[in-house]
Amino acid sequence: MCFIMRAPSDRQPAPETRDRILDAAEALFVEHGFEATTMRMITSRADANIAAVNYHFGSKDALIQEVFRRRLTELNRRRLAVLDRLEAEAQGAPLKPSRIVEAFFGTALEMAADTEHGGHTFMRLLGRTYTEPNGFVRQFLAEEYAEAVERFLAALYRALPDVPREEILWRFHFMMGAMSYAIAGTDALQLFAGTFDDADPERLLPRLMSFLLGGLRAPLPGQGVPGENGKGAHRTQ
Amino acid sequence: MCFIMRAPSDRQPAPETRDRILDAAEALFVEHGFEATTMRMITSRADANIAAVNYHFGSKDALIQEVFRRRLTELNRRRLAVLDRLEAEAQGAPLKPSRIVEAFFGTALEMAADTEHGGHTFMRLLGRTYTEPNGFVRQFLAEEYAEAVERFLAALYRALPDVPREEILWRFHFMMGAMSYAIAGTDALQLFAGTFDDADPERLLPRLMSFLLGGLRAPLPGQGVPGENGKGAHRTQ
DNA sequence: GTATGATTCAAACAACTGTTTGATTCATGT
DNA sequence: ACATGAATCAAACAGTTGTTTGAATCATAC
Known part of the structure; x- marks a missing residue:
């Protein structure tokens, strides 16, 4: 007691x-x-x-919280440190979107690449936990992330002044999903026959970053062109 | 008994x-x-x-399996039906990557948009379950997905003969992650202050499709150019 | 030494878990 | 009318859950 x-x-x-x-x-x-x-x-x-x-x-719940707190505090501290440095170097000019994305997701992947101090284990856990139904875990995660997400979104808004903020928000969401699966899902869903045998984080970083930036820079929906995607371009059966 | x-x-x-x-x-x-x-x-x-x-x-485990089986069988049946139709129309020519992606992920989003027959509920469940640690659920999902994944990957390999298969595999993985979060995570992680109030699947489809295709088409890692991403482009602290 | 308080320990706690039982109800076919 | 077997039900099952207890152990300060 x-x-x-x-x-x-x-x-x-x-x-x-x-x-x-x-x-x-x-x-x-x-x-x-x-x-x-x-x-x-x-x-x-x-x-x-x-x-x-x-x-x-x-209690068990308090233990769960502490497991996340000790790692998450450090992860977001690093993220914000990188962002601080980038903004200082830019001297007031907007940052390049690629730099912002690299600062946020690259830092996470770096932690995931650290197999010595348990960082790898934790990042796999974190990826899974984003979709955890457990109420108090979700709320705790949201609180722990609040500051970092706010800062990075603000940086992206400045970097992409012509893109509606709602679109940036969605794409940030999509990027979070892609990254989480990249880390948590490599050994999770063995859908893809016998591949991912390496799960080498060294090569995961550039791969994921290319994909994320490609998605972030994609033409906005409703602007035609690519594969005529959008409304009604595909039909079922 | x-x-x-x-x-x-x-x-x-x-x-x-x-x-x-x-x-x-x-x-x-x-x-x-x-x-x-x-x-x-x-x-x-x-x-x-x-x-x-x-x-x-x-048993409870058998119930869980049946919950997934009744929906998943239908989902992948639809996916394969769309792919069959596309391939028949193409008359042996390789399909456009965008068509393939739309067939696979668009069909899932369509199911997620159906709030009347429980499709929406199920797709949220499915998105969460990809990262479920529970062993037998994972194995069951893999079996249920095997055929569809194999067919769609083969189609992508044909559509992108110059891209290494390993890269296609990874990007398919990333796309799965982005989609899952798009569906499962909108109400899950309320990281992004008070947004996603609509979660309107109507507008989610074109948004997600733009992002996915942008990621799929992104320059391969190690091919320079975009934001100098890749090795050592970002440093921590 | 003794005293103090943090830490560990075996044992027990009530509450809850998935599952099973055996009787009962219900619909159907003869 | 009866018989058959599927479906439902209240009750109990053995095992596990997170948590608590009170005594025992340990390190430190006096």
């Missing part, structure tokens, strides 16, 4: 049980999802007592 | 309890996910007895 205080003194080493639990939970959430991961699975993998989670975090 | 036989005779009307359960389960799975949806929630919403699910389907 005292899960607020922590670490007897403020020194570095840290009791480590807390962190072992977080790491175990993170990995298990990727493998089985939130609901299917039980407290006993977590504490067992973390070599801790079943009561340790409630002692250190208060 | 007799969940194999069904419908006393083969006449149309159908006992309806079975379908009420499927509809209730479908809706609840969207709201809460598989694990968090209990048998009692399902039978309660369907106005059926708790034992009805095991009687009609055998």
Whole structure:
């Protein structure tokens, strides 16, 4: 009943049980999802007592939040740092859209490429969680993302003054989807026969970036031309 | 122990309890996910007895499979019908990539636009399920998709003979991600302040199609030009 | 040493999970 | 009228869930 205080003194080493639990939970959430991961699975993998989670975090829900908080804070901090630098370098001029997209999604892919410190594991979890029905997880994610999304959208609005903001919003949404699947889905849906054997993040970055920028720069709907797409261009049966 | 036989005779009307359960389960799975949806929630919403699910389907897992099977079979049947028609019209010539993409993703969006017969509900569920950790659901989805994916990939390979197949595969993957989020995520992640208030599928189709085709046609990575993207173009901090 | 408080532990808690039982109801064909 | 078997039902099943308890252990400060 005292899960607020922590670490007897403020020194570095840290009791480590807390962190072992977080790491175990993170990995298990990727493998089985939130609901299917039980407290006993977590504490067992973390070599801790079943009561340790409630002692250190208060509840399973609070543990889930903390798993996301520790990584997401860092991810969005990095994103905003890159954006800050770009804007400083531009000295007030609008940024190139490609730079903005690279700052937002490239930073995420970099984290996903880090297999040493658990970044890869977490990004797979994050990709899955965007579509998580669980209410409080969604709300927490939205809060944690609010500032970064606002800043990056504002940058895109400035970079593309002629494009309706609603369209930019949609395309940002589409890009989020493509990236999430690129990370979370490579081993998830083995739809595509035996491929993705490498899942090499080194080559994923340029591939995804080409696709995202192509989508972002595509002609706006209703402007004709490409494949006559749009209203009624395709019929079913 | 007799969940194999069904419908006393083969006449149309159908006992309806079975379908009420499927509809209730479908809706609840969207709201809460598989694990968090209990048998009692399902039978309660369907106005059926708790034992009805095991009687009609055998188990909860078998119910989940049936929820997907009845819709997915129809969706991929339609997709293949459109592809068949296009290929017949082309008389052996390769199809335009835009046509292929429209056939695959447009058909899905059409189903998502159908709010009357539960298509909308199901497509939201489907989008979420691509990233579902649950093993047997993933395997079932892969089997159900196998034929359609194979046919459409083959069509894309023919349509884009100069593009490495691996690249086409990746972009197909990215497109799947963008579409899934477009459908499943509009009300899921309310990251983007108060927008998506409409989620109007009418206008979603041309928007998504522009984005997808833009991504599909983007210059291949490593071919320089766009925003100098690719290796090392972005740095963190 | 003793005292203090954070941490760990085995055990138990009530609530809920998917599933099964055996009787009962219902519709149908003879 | 009866018989047959599908469908429904209330009740119970054994197992698991997240959480709590109170004592035991540990490190630190005096």
